[in-house]
Amino acid sequence: MTRSCDALHPAAHEGAAPDTPSREAATAALVARIExxxxxxxxxxxxxxxxxxxxxxxxxxxxxxxxxWRRCAEIDRRIxxxxxxxxxxxxxxxGVIDRHNFHDGRTRxxxxxxxxxxxxxxxxxxxxxxxxxxxxxxxxALAKKLGYRLVAYRLELYGEPLSSKSEGRGAETSRxxxxxx
Amino acid sequence: MTRSCDALHPAAHEGAAPDTPSREAATAALVARIExxxxxxxxxxxxxxxxxxxxxxxxxxxxxxxxxWRRCAEIDRRIxxxxxxxxxxxxxxxGVIDRHNFHDGRTRxxxxxxxxxxxxxxxxxxxxxxxxxxxxxxxxALAKKLGYRLVAYRLELYGEPLSSKSEGRGAETSRxxxxxx
DNA sequence: ATACATGCAAATGCTTTGCCTTCTC
DNA sequence: GAGAAGGCAAAGCATTTGCATGTAT
Numbered sequence: 536m537t538r539s540c541d542a543l544h545p546a547a548h549e550g551a552a553p554d555t556p557s558r559e560a561a562t563a564a565l566v567a568r569i570e571x572x573x574x575x576x577x578x579x580x581x582x583x584x585x586x587x588x589x590x591x592x593x594x595x596x597x598x599x600x601x602x603x604w605r606r607c608a609e610i611d612r613r614i615x616x617x618x619x620x621x622x623x624x625x626x627x628x629x630g631v632i633d634r635h636n637f638h639d640g641r642t643r644x645x646x647x648x649x650x651x652x653x654x655x656x657x658x659x660x661x662x663x664x665x666x667x668x669x670x671x672x673x674x675x676a677l678a679k680k681l682g683y684r685l686v687a688y689r690l691e692l693y694g695e696p697l698s699s700k701s702e703g704r705g706a707e708t709s710r711x712x713x714x715x716x
Numbered sequence: 717m718t719r720s721c722d723a724l725h726p727a728a729h730e731g732a733a734p735d736t737p738s739r740e741a742a743t744a745a746l747v748a749r750i751e752x753x754x755x756x757x758x759x760x761x762x763x764x765x766x767x768x769x770x771x772x773x774x775x776x777x778x779x780x781x782x783x784x785w786r787r788c789a790e791i792d793r794r795i796x797x798x799x800x801x802x803x804x805x806x807x808x809x810x811g812v813i814d815r816h817n818f819h820d821g822r823t824r825x826x827x828x829x830x831x832x833x834x835x836x837x838x839x840x841x842x843x844x845x846x847x848x849x850x851x852x853x854x855x856x857a858l859a860k861k862l863g864y865r866l867v868a869y870r871l872e873l874y875g876e877p878l879s880s881k882s883e884g885r886g887a888e889t890s891r892x893x894x895x896x897x
Numbered sequence: 898a899t900a901c902a903t904g905c906a907a908a909t910g911c912t913t914t915g916c917c918t919t920c921t922c
Numbered sequence: 923g924a925g926a927a928g929g930c931a932a933a934g935c936a937t938t939t940g941c942a943t944g945t946a947t
Contacts, residue, residue, distance in 0.1 A: 678835060796903065802903085
């Protein structure tokens with residue numbers, strides 16, 4: 536069975552996010568959305584799934600399964616990594632979280648609050664989030680020029696630090712979204 | 717240590733492609749380029765590497781390692797799959813071939829004749845190749861703004877036909893699809 | 898000659914699964 | 923109480939690697 540459910544960014548902003556709600560409110564909304572979708576699909580909401588969902592909703596980075604598992608352990612030691620794998624896949628297939636492959640050998644996940652693109656540091660593996668209206672405009676323009684209406688896209692930039700930036704060994708992954716331009 | 721060495725799309729254009737040579741000539745040029753780079757890096761050119769390089773240069777698709785290996789076997793049965801893995805990685809690190817991850821569980825490679833991006837028709841699955849200097853400029857600029865030098869990137873646009881009509885003419889290069897499998 | 902390359906098979910590392918227990922609905 | 927979900931450990935897969943042997947330079 537094909538299992539691709541990779542994160543394709545919807546091309547246009549959705550009505551969502553009327554204003555900038557508090558962080559907790561946003562998180563709560565995400566969690567609520569998950570529970571709603573699970574309910575809609577007849578998927579049972581268990582303790583472990585709640586923990587995992589909340590963790591993902593609160594995460595600022597793009598954790599891989601092991602990282603999610605470790606964070607889970609801090610809350611409930613009884614959650615096995617197999618469950619994390621199963622749940623994370625479940626959520627990705629439900630379209631609640633995005634699945635990424637940044638070519639570092641593991642699959643990363645994140646529950647995006649707002650659309651953003653990624654720049655991956657080739658040296659450290661760190662992921663920097665960014666948004667660019669110009670990029671969105673250009674993509675739409677290119678698609679139009681080719682006779683299409685842009686529906687979705689995938690964009691990843693891979694770079695090397697310009698200066699000898701921090702050699703952040705070990706832990707990787709990002710920081711909150713930075714509006715560029 | 718991270719082991720990413722993915723080619724994806726190299727960020728910058730190189731001198732390459734003066735005119736549109738015959739297919740064999742193009743293939744020969746690619747092979748020559750490989751040999752040149754290997755020589756430049758002090759990498760020995762062996763029989764198995766020649767076979768693998770030629771196969772990749774002739775390939776129209778994005779074969780995974782096993783496919784490359786099978787094709788090799790038709791020419792020289794003695795090539796082991798371990799060698800294919802090693803060679804393919806070597807070439808990717810040398811920037812001679814591109815490495816792709818389509819989330820289907822295996823890594824695919826191809827030796828692009830010219831850099832180009834893809835727009836995928838959501839309706840028909842048709843792939844339209846295109847290039848955009850403005851896009852390249854913008855990507856580089858964004859990376860720079862974030863403190864990075866753009867090394868590679870991945871871009872895919874997904875769209876729906878604007879009208880029922882194909883309307884092939886556009887300012888950008890629009891060409892028949894490439895195998896995406 | 899002498900590094901480097903290859904074969905083969907064992908070893909990795911991430912992810913999935915079988916099976917039996919536990920818990921939600 | 924029935925069937926989904928979880929825990930554990932074994933199984934799978936693609937990919938890498940140790941080592942002895944072959945080979946390009």
